[in-house]
Amino acid sequence: MNEFKNFINxxxxxxxxxxxxxxxxxxxxxxxxxxxxxxxxxxAVQAARAALSGPWAAMKVQQRVDMLHAIVDGIHxxxxxxxxxxxxxxxxxHVLASHVDIPRGAANFKVFADLIRNVPGEAFDMDTPDNxxxxxxxxxxxxxxxxxxxxxxxxxxxxxxxxxxxxxxxxTVVVKPSEETPATATLLGEVMNEVGVPPGVYNVVHGFGxxxxxxxxxxxxxxxxxxxxxxxxxxxxxxxxxxxxxxxxSFELGGKNPGIVFADADFDKAVAxxxxxxxxxxxxxxxxxxRVYVQRxxxxxxxxxxxxxxxxxxxxxxxxxxxxxxxxxSMVHREKVLSYYAKAREEGATVVTGGGVPDMPGxxxxxxxxxxxxxxxxxxxxxxxxxxxxxxxxxxxxxxxxEEVIKMxxxxxxxxxxxxxxxxxxxxxxLGKALNVGICWINSWxxxxxxxxxxxxxxxxxxxxxxxxxxxFYTELRNVCVKL
Ligand SMILES: NC(=O)C1=CN([C@@H]2O[C@H](COP(=O)(O)OP(=O)(O)OC[C@H]3O[C@@H](n4cnc5c(N)ncnc54)[C@H](O)[C@@H]3O)[C@@H](O)[C@H]2O)C=CC1
Ligand SMILES: O=C(O)/C=C/C=C(\O)C(=O)O
Numbered sequence: 479m480n481e482f483k484n485f486i487n488x489x490x491x492x493x494x495x496x497x498x499x500x501x502x503x504x505x506x507x508x509x510x511x512x513x514x515x516x517x518x519x520x521x522a523v524q525a526a527r528a529a530l531s532g533p534w535a536a537m538k539v540q541q542r543v544d545m546l547h548a549i550v551d552g553i554h555x556x557x558x559x560x561x562x563x564x565x566x567x568x569x570x571x572h573v574l575a576s577h578v579d580i581p582r583g584a585a586n587f588k589v590f591a592d593l594i595r596n597v598p599g600e601a602f603d604m605d606t607p608d609n610x611x612x613x614x615x616x617x618x619x620x621x622x623x624x625x626x627x628x629x630x631x632x633x634x635x636x637x638x639x640x641x642x643x644x645x646x647x648x649x650t651v652v653v654k655p656s657e658e659t660p661a662t663a664t665l666l667g668e669v670m671n672e673v674g675v676p677p678g679v680y681n682v683v684h685g686f687g688x689x690x691x692x693x694x695x696x697x698x699x700x701x702x703x704x705x706x707x708x709x710x711x712x713x714x715x716x717x718x719x720x721x722x723x724x725x726x727x728s729f730e731l732g733g734k735n736p737g738i739v740f741a742d743a744d745f746d747k748a749v750a751x752x753x754x755x756x757x758x759x760x761x762x763x764x765x766x767x768x769r770v771y772v773q774r775x776x777x778x779x780x781x782x783x784x785x786x787x788x789x790x791x792x793x794x795x796x797x798x799x800x801x802x803x804x805x806x807x808s809m810v811h812r813e814k815v816l817s818y819y820a821k822a823r824e825e826g827a828t829v830v831t832g833g834g835v836p837d838m839p840g841x842x843x844x845x846x847x848x849x850x851x852x853x854x855x856x857x858x859x860x861x862x863x864x865x866x867x868x869x870x871x872x873x874x875x876x877x878x879x880x881e882e883v884i885k886m887x888x889x890x891x892x893x894x895x896x897x898x899x900x901x902x903x904x905x906x907x908x909l910g911k912a913l914n915v916g917i918c919w920i921n922s923w924x925x926x927x928x929x930x931x932x933x934x935x936x937x938x939x940x941x942x943x944x945x946x947x948x949x950x951f952y953t954e955l956r957n958v959c960v961k962l
Contacts, residue, residue, distance in 0.1 A: 480499075480508055480509040480661070481509045481510050481511075481512070482499060482509065482510070482511040482512065482660040482661065482664050482684060483512050483664065483684075484512055484514050484518050484522070484681075484682060484683050484684055485664065485667030485670075485680070485681055485682040486518060486521050486522045486525055486681050486682075486683070487521070487522075487525035487528075487529075487677045487678045487681065488670075488671055488676075488677030488678065489677070490667075491512070491514075491518060491521075492512045493512045493513060493514060493515060493518060495512070495513045495515070496510035496511060496512055496513060497510070497511050497513055497657065497686075498510060498511070499511050499567065499658075499660055499661070500808070501566050501567070501569065501845075502568065502569040502804075502805045502806060502807055502808055502809070502845055502846040503569040503795070503796060503804070503805055503842060503845045504840075504841040504842050504843075504844050504845045505809060505844045505845055505846070506841070506844075508566050508567070508661075511657070511660045511684045512684060513684055513685045513686075513690065513691065514683035514684055514685050514690075514691040514694070515685075515691075515694070516694050518683055518691075519652070519683050519691055519694040519695050519698060520694075520698065520700075522652045522681040522682075522683050522695075523623060523652055523695070523698050523700040523701060524700065525677065525678035525681055526623040526650035526651065526652050526678055526679070526681055526700075527622075527623050527650070527678075527700055528678055529650045529676055529677065529678030529679045530620070530622060530623065530649075530650055532676055532678065533676045534648070534650065534675075534676045534678075534679050535648065539594060539595060540595070542591075542594070542645070542646070542648065543591045543592075543594060543595050543646075545645075545673065545674070545675060546587045546588070546590065546591035546642070546645060546646060547587075547588065547591055548673035548674070549584075549587045549669060549670070549673055549675070550584045550585075550587045550588045550591075551673075552669035552672055552673045553580070553583055553584040553587075553666075553669060554584055556665070556668075556669060557580055559665060560580045560583065560634060560662055560665060561575055561576055561580050563661035563662050563665050564579050564580065564633060564634055564659075564661065564662050565796050565797065566661065567630075567633060567658065567659040567660070567661045567662070568630065568631075568633065568658075568659060568804070568807055569796055569804040569805040569806075569807070569845065569846070570759060570760075570796060570804045571796045571801045571802055571803065571804050572796055572797055572798070572799055572801070573799060573801070573802055574758070574759060574802075574804075575796075578632075578635065579632055579633075579634055579635050580634060582632075582634075582635040582638075582639075582926075583634035583635055583637075583638045583662070584638075585928065586635070586638035586639050586641075586642035586928070587638060587641075587642045587645075587646075589642070589928040589929070589945075590642045590643040590645075590646035590647075590948065591642075591646055593643075593646065593929070593945065593946070594646040594647065597618075597946060597949065599615060599616040599617065599618070600614075600615070600616045601613065601614065601615040601616070602614040602615075606961065610961065610962060611962055612959055612960060612961045612962060613959075613960050613962060614957055614958065614959045614960075615957075615958055615960075616955055616956065616957055616958070617955075617956045617958060618647070618949060618953035618954070618955055618956070619648075619953060619954050619956055620647050620648035620649040620952070620953060620954075621647070621649055621702050621703045621726075621951070621952055621953060621954055622649060622650075622702030622703070623649070623650055623651070623652065623700055623701050623702050623703075624640070624644045624649045624650070624651045624652075624701070624702065624703050624704070624705060624952065625651075625652055625654070625695045625696055625698070625701040625703070625704040625705070626640045626641060626644070626651050626652065626653040626654065626704075626705055626706075627654045627692055627695065627696065627704065627705070627706040627707075627708065627716065628640070628653065628654065628655050628656055628663070628706075628707060628708075629656050629707050629708045630656035630657075630658035630659040630762075630807050630808075631759060631762040631763060631764070631807065631868075632759070632763070633655060633656065633659035633661075633662050633663065634662035634663075634666070636707050637653060637655060637662070637663055637666075638666075639943065640705045640707075640728075640943070641653065641666075641680065643943065643948035643949070643951075643952050644705075644952050645679065645680070646952075647948075647949060647952040647953045648953075649952055650678060650679045650680070650681075651679070651680055651681065652681045652682075652683060652695055652701070653680070653681065653682045653683070654682075654683055654684075654685065654691050654692050654695050655682065655684065656708075657684070657685065657686045658807050658808055659807070660684050663682045664682060664684075666680070666682075667680065667682055683695060687712060687715075688715075693719070696716045696719040696720065697719045697722070699722070699723050701725065702725060703725055703726045703727070703728070703951065703952075704716060704719075704720050704725060704726075704727050704728075705727070705728040705729075705943075705951065706727065706728070706729050706730075707729075707730040707731075707764070708731065709731065709732055709866075710731040710732040710866075710892075710937045710938070713727075713729045713731045713939075713940075716729075717729075717940075726951065727940055727941070728933075728940065728941040728943060728951040729939045729940040729941065730764065730894075730932070730933055730934060730938070730939045730943070731764075731892075731894075731934060731937060731938050731939045732764065732866040732892055732894070732937070732938060733764050733765065733766075733866060733892045733893075733894030733895060733934065733938050734768055734769060734863075734864065734865070734866050734890045734892045735755075735765060735766060735767050735768065735769070735892070735894055735895045735896055735897070735915070736767065736769045736770075736771060736886075736887035736890075736896050736897075736913070737751075737752045737755055737756070737767035737769070737770045737771070737872070737896070737897045737898075737899075737923075738770075738771045738883055738887060738896065738897070738898045738899065738900075738909065739752065739770070739771070739772045739773065739776070739780060739899045739900075740773050740898075740899060740900035740902065740905060741773040741774075741775040741776045742900055742901045742902055742905075743776075743899035743900050743901060743921075744899070744901060744921070745776065745779070745780075745783070747899070747921065748780070748899035749780065749783040749784055749787060750787070751897060751899060751921070751922065751923050752767060752770055752784060752872075752897070752899070752923075753784060753787035753788065754923055754924070755767035755897050755923040755924070756768070756770070756784075756850075756870065756871070756872040757787075757788065757791065757803065757850050757870045758924070759804075760803060760804055760805065760806055760848075760869065760870045761815075761850075761867070761868060761869045761870035761871060762806065762807060762811075762868050762869070763924070764868075764894060764895075764938075765894060765895040765917065765923070765924055766868075767872055767897060767923070768862070768863075768866070768867055768871065768872050768873070769863055769872065769873060769875070769886075769887075769890075770784075770872050770873065770874040770875070771874075771875050771876075771877045771883045771886060771887065772874055772875075772876055772877070773876070773877055773878070773883075774876045774877065774878055777874075777876040780874070781830055781852070781854060781874055784830075784852060784874070785830050785831045785852055788831050788832065788850040788851075788852055789831055789850075791803035791850055793836055793838065793847065794842075795842075803850065803870070805842075805845045805846040805847045805848075806846040806847070806848060806869065807846065808846055809846050811846065811868070811869075812846040812847075812848060814867075814868075814869075815848050815867055815868070815869035815871070816834075816835070816848060818861065818862050818865070818867045818869065818871070819832075819833050819834065819848070819851060819871070821861045821862060822851075822853050822856065822860070822861075822862045822873075825856055825860045825861065825862070826855065826856065827853035827854070827855055827856050827860070827862070827873070828853065828854045828855040829851070829852075829853060830852040830853060830854055830874075831849070831850070831851065831852050832848075832849035832850050832851030832852065832870075832871070833849065833851050833853075834848070834849055835847060835848060835849065836848070836849050848869060848870065849870075850870040850871070851869075851870065851871035851872075852871070852872060852873075852874060853871070853872070853873045853874070854873065854874050854875075856873055856875075858875070858886060858889060860873070863875075864890065866892070880905060880908065880909075884909065884912045884913065887913055888912075888913065888914045890936075891936055891937045892934070892936055892937055892938045893914045893915045893916060893934055893935030893936035893937070893938045894915060894916055894917065894934035894935075894938035894939070895915055895916065895917040895918070895919070895934075896909075896913045896915045896917075896918045896919070897918075897919045897920075897922070897923040898910075898913075898918065898919070898920050898921075899920075899921055900920070900921070901921075906920045906921075914935050914936065915934070915935055915938075916931070916932070916933045916934040916935050916938065916939065916942070917932065917933075917934075928944060928945065929944065929945035929946075930944050930945060931943075931944050931945065931947045932944035932947075933947075
């Protein structure tokens with residue numbers, strides 16, 4: 479049995495209180511997690527603050543870059559350990575975790591190590607009233623101690639997406655992984671020690687949100703900035719905590735993302751693309767598609783083709799390389815998703831496929847499984863078209879004109895991502911401009927260049943991360959004006 483300790487100042491810390499980490503494949507116990515109380519969170523923040531003026535601060539940029547590359551190598555060296563930990567915590571299939579989660583966990587350090595060595599500053603000469611001149615130039619300094627609050631859907635990927643740039647910029651971090659997925663953040667602590675990252679630079683505190691480690695961390699006055707991915711309502715609570723002391727936040731929040739398929743799209747690619755965006759990671763991706771709009775001439779054919787895709791997924795043991803569909807993250811989350819499956823039926827949806835719990839063999843019958851599900855026939859006001867479900871399901875609505883579909887796609891408080899399928903270049907560019915989202919994919923989905931901006935419009939987030947945009951949050955930009 480594994481146990482999951484807090485990682486504070488380079489040391490493994492237990493506490494008097496534990497909670498259970500369970501494997502959603504069969505609801506079996508993975509092991510206990512030591513919940514951090516106020517004292518442990520305080521110790522982690524103090525350690526992170528002390529590390530800001532220790533050997534970490536004294537490192538030249540190139541030394542920090544080398545250290546980040548050592549972390550990349552460390553993750554690759556322990557690839558199988560990370561893979562096993564992520565699969566156990568989430569139930570996600572081997573094929574997904576080995577191609578997406580763990581490689582991206584390493585890449586998130588590499589991209590920011592490369593960036594920080596190459597990023598230019600700004601400089602302005604100016605004339606002065608005494609006929610002299612002055613020179614202005616910018617320097618970027620670390621923001622300080624960063625509180626990193628993470629979700630469970632892509633645990634290593636999303637945590638390192640924040641920790642990578644934070645460390646590249648010279649900050650120190652206190653990470654609060656999701657209570658559902660404590661393993662890979664903990665394992666990363668071992669890598670940090672193995673490669674010689676100074677104590678206090680990377681800390682991990684385990685626990686829940688309210689009245690637990692999440693709240694204690696985000697309310698802690700020693701935290702200089704908070705980066706968070708998760709539900710919009712949680713973002714509101716964290717923002718209130720951050721208001722005390724006027725600490726900046728960077729948020730990537732919920733979504734209700736549209737997928738739009740025009741009649742001129744490459745049909746097979748569009749079906750495969752929407753199948754991925756609706757069902758990958760069992761629909762537990764904030765960028766995923768839960769609202770599909772298909773132009774009327776191909777509507778029936780598209781519904782039938784997506785149904786066939788949904789019914790072709792292989793559910794089963796995530797370690798089996800043929801499995802491409804896993805359970806939801808927990809029994810609690812399954813209750814939420816199944817409540818929407820019931821709501822869709824109550825609201826009069828046509829259930830094209832799925833809508834319930836699959837028949838799983840043996841111990842897997844105890845796991846958090848749901849069927850991939852497709853609905854049609856509901857009005858835009860229906861709950862499953864308006865609210866984030868975060869499950870493997872989508873509703874498909876027909877549309878006639880570009881104007882009509884833009885209106886429907888934008889009719890949501892969210893604005894994270896969209897995926898549009900068309901072969902008409904004009905349509906593609908017009909949609910790219912008209913959809914009120916942070917990320918618009920054309921003829922693709924989740925195609926990530928880590929140098930690009932990433933984040934959400936409206937209630938889907940605050941700020942952008944990725945490439946140089948991450949520097950805006952993880953550094954203070956200082957202007958130095960020298961009168962010459
Ligand atoms: N990437 C995304 O956009 C994600 C969205 N979700 C959505 O959120 C729903 C609920 O999932 P949860 O895991 O409960 O998301 P959540 O937003 O409640 O939790 C995310 C993280 O925030 C922490 N947290 C919760 N309340 C907090 C508080 N008051 N102060 C500080 N930290 C706090 C949690 O412990 C966890 O580490 C899902 O059903 C899904 O709809 C969930 C996970 C990821
Ligand atoms: O590629 C990324 O950086 C992030 C992808 C997915 C999410 O942010 C999410 O599901 O929350």
